[in-house]
Each structure stands twice: as structure tokens, then as C-alpha cells.
Amino acid sequence: MTEWIISIEGTEAGHTAALILALMAAFLHAVFGALQKGRHDPWLTRGAIDGCYCVMAAPFALFVVPWPEPHMWAIFAGAFVIHLAYKLLQAMAYSRGAYTVVYPVVRGTGPLFTVIGAYLIFGEVFNGVQWLGVGVLMAGIFGLAVYNMIFLVSERDTLNAALALAVLTGIFVALYTTYDAYGIRATADPFTFLAWFFMIDGLVFPFLALRRWRAMEHRPAPAPLLRRGVLGGIVAFLSFGAVMLATRLDKVGEAAVLRETSTVFAALIGWLVLKETVGPRRIALMTLIAIGAVIVEFGG
Structure with a gap:
């Protein structure tokens, strides 16, 4: 698999594979967001998910994929800090606002800053038609958030805080998307980056969630949380792994924009599953x- 991934980098086949991976990531990312915002406290759900994918990734990181090159440790440290800040902000936003408001704002803010970051770091340039597409996509995403905010939100007293946190979270989405693209391109084997990333990334939130769970007066049963954690861990592997591979195979900006069609899937999930x-x-x-x-x- 590694040899095939490397062989199609920058080719037309790589472009097609990146398109499929980005769209798959879009759907699965919406599922992931719904899992975190669903029936349980989002902090607890995120802790269960992180703990599960950390445990699942560890055998692959330690015994299957090639050992990371020395320069990768600093990159992993940066990814750890960026993703931890992102997850803290996302959990705070979900704790204060409706999923159908918070999620579109987060995802709408991300692609603009990712495209800018891809230009600054990788020299990627969007033409006028593509910038038009970014504008249309963002108009739809923010329009969806405004509509939901007007007609669907019940948490009116925390709405402003939720929106501010959602915008800040979106900026960190752009930051981690660009940084992870740099990281997965910096190692010879992309699966080395993925395995070690998931193991390292899942180290902190389980302890935060356990502390929060112990402080609760009415503690939810651990078994349903763990089941959601296992499911969320599998979804995370497929979603985040897919978009990271897409950014190695083709342009970072295009993969980021395509992933934000997750907002469409999120709205459908909100309708079909969350009964919105x-x-x-x-x-x-x-x-x-x-x-x-x-x-x-x-348009590219």
C-alpha cells in the first residue's frame, strides 16, 4: 500500500484518489462530529474516542510501520499541541451551542485559512474560478449556520460564546490541516505518520474525560461510552487518515475544500439521526x- 501511495503522488491517478479520499473524509467527519455531539457529554465522548484510537494505533506504531525518522519527533510534538488545542475548543463550543450551528461555522472558517496556509507553505495557487467556488461554498456554509441560529437554536444564552469558539476552532482546523499535510509529507512512509499521530494524539483527553466523569453527580454508564469510543475511533482512522493521505497525494487546499462538504452530510445526519x-x-x-x-x- 505504501509503495502504491508513493507511486501515484502528483499524478492524475493521485488526483482522483485524493478526490475520493476527501469526499469519504467529508462524510465520515460529519459522522464523527455527530458522535461527539450526540447523547453523551461531548468531553466524555471525545475522551472515549481518543482513548480507543490511541490503544488501536499503538500496536501499528510500535510494531508494524517503520520507525519515525529523528526529525519527525519535533513534528509530532507540534501536531500534538495543535490538535489538543483544537479538541479543547471544539468540546467547549459543542458544550455551548447546537450541533447544526457550531459545526457549519467551524467547517466554514477552516477552508479559507487552509487555502491561504497552503499558498504560504506549499506554494499552491487557486485561480479565479476556484476562489469563486470557495466563496460559494463558504456562503452556503455560513448561510446554513445563520439559518440554524435563527430558527433552530435553543441555547440562546450561550450562543455568542458558542459562535466565537466555533470561529476559533475553525482557525485551528486550518492550522492542523496545513500542519498535518506538512507532517505526512515529511516522512518516507505516510502510514508511519498516521500510526504515530493517532497514538500520540489520544494520550490526554481520556484523562480529562475521566476527571470530568468522576466529578459528575449522575455519571453515565461506561459501557455505552466505550462502544461509542470504539466506533468513533474507527471513524477517526478512516476520516482523518483519508484526508491526510489526500493532502499527500494532491493539493492541500483542494482536499480541504472538498472535505467541507461534510456540512451537507452533517445537516442530513442532524435531520435523520438527531431529528432536527x-x-x-x-x-x-x-x-x-x-x-x-x-x-x-x-475549476482547477
Whole structure:
């Protein structure tokens, strides 16, 4: 698998594979967000997920993939700090605002700053048509957030804090997307980066979640949390792993924009699973997001 991934980097086959991986990541990322915002406290769910994917990744990191090169340890340290800050901000935002408001703002802020970061770090340039696509996609995402904010939000007293945290979280989405793309390109074997990333990334939140669980007056049963953690860990491997591979195979900015079609999937999950209302206006905004992604992909 490693040899095949390396052989198609920068080729038309690599571009096609990156497109498929980014869209797969979009769907799975929406599932991941719904898992964290679902029936349990988001801090507890995130702790269970992180703990599970840390344990699942450890055997691969330690015994299967090639050992990281010496220069990778500093890169892993940076990824650890960035992702920890991102997860703290995301959990705080989910604790204060509705999923259908917070998630679109987070995902809408991310692609703009990722495209800028990809230009500064990797020299990637979007043409005018692609920037139009970014604008259309972001208009749809933020329009969806505004609509949800007006008609669907119940947490009115914490809405401003939730939105501010969502924007800040989106900035960290752009930061980790760009940084992870740099990291996965800095090692000879991309699966070395993925295995060690997931093992290191899952070290802190389980302890934060355990501390929060112990402080609760009415503690949820551990078994359902662990089941959600195992499922979330598998989804995380497939989602984050897919988009990181996509950024190695092709342009970081395009992969980031395509992943933000996750907002469409998130709205569908909110409707089908979380039983949130979806009307013609929201369908139109979701269509706008999809059109923006198509413009970016085919305008390049």
C-alpha cells in the first residue's frame, strides 16, 4: 500500500484518489462530529474516542510501520499541541451551542485559512474560478449556520460564546490541516505518520474525560461510552487518515475544500439521526455548498 501511495503522488491517478479520499473524509467527519455531539457529554465522548484510537494505533506504531525518522519527533510534538488545542475548543463550543450551528461555522472558517496556509507553505495557487467556488461554498456554509441560529437554536444564552469558539476552532482546523499535510509529507512512509499521530494524539483527553466523569453527580454508564469510543475511533482512522493521505497525494487546499462538504452530510445526519428539521431553505444552502466544492474541483 505504501509503495502504491508513493507511486501515484502528483499524478492524475493521485488526483482522483485524493478526490475520493476527501469526499469519504467529508462524510465520515460529519459522522464523527455527530458522535461527539450526540447523547453523551461531548468531553466524555471525545475522551472515549481518543482513548480507543490511541490503544488501536499503538500496536501499528510500535510494531508494524517503520520507525519515525529523528526529525519527525519535533513534528509530532507540534501536531500534538495543535490538535489538543483544537479538541479543547471544539468540546467547549459543542458544550455551548447546537450541533447544526457550531459545526457549519467551524467547517466554514477552516477552508479559507487552509487555502491561504497552503499558498504560504506549499506554494499552491487557486485561480479565479476556484476562489469563486470557495466563496460559494463558504456562503452556503455560513448561510446554513445563520439559518440554524435563527430558527433552530435553543441555547440562546450561550450562543455568542458558542459562535466565537466555533470561529476559533475553525482557525485551528486550518492550522492542523496545513500542519498535518506538512507532517505526512515529511516522512518516507505516510502510514508511519498516521500510526504515530493517532497514538500520540489520544494520550490526554481520556484523562480529562475521566476527571470530568468522576466529578459528575449522575455519571453515565461506561459501557455505552466505550462502544461509542470504539466506533468513533474507527471513524477517526478512516476520516482523518483519508484526508491526510489526500493532502499527500494532491493539493492541500483542494482536499480541504472538498472535505467541507461534510456540512451537507452533517445537516442530513442532524435531520435523520438527531431529528432536527430540514426545510427547502436548508436544502438550497446545502446545494450551494456542494456547487462550491464542484467549482473548486473542476475549476482547477
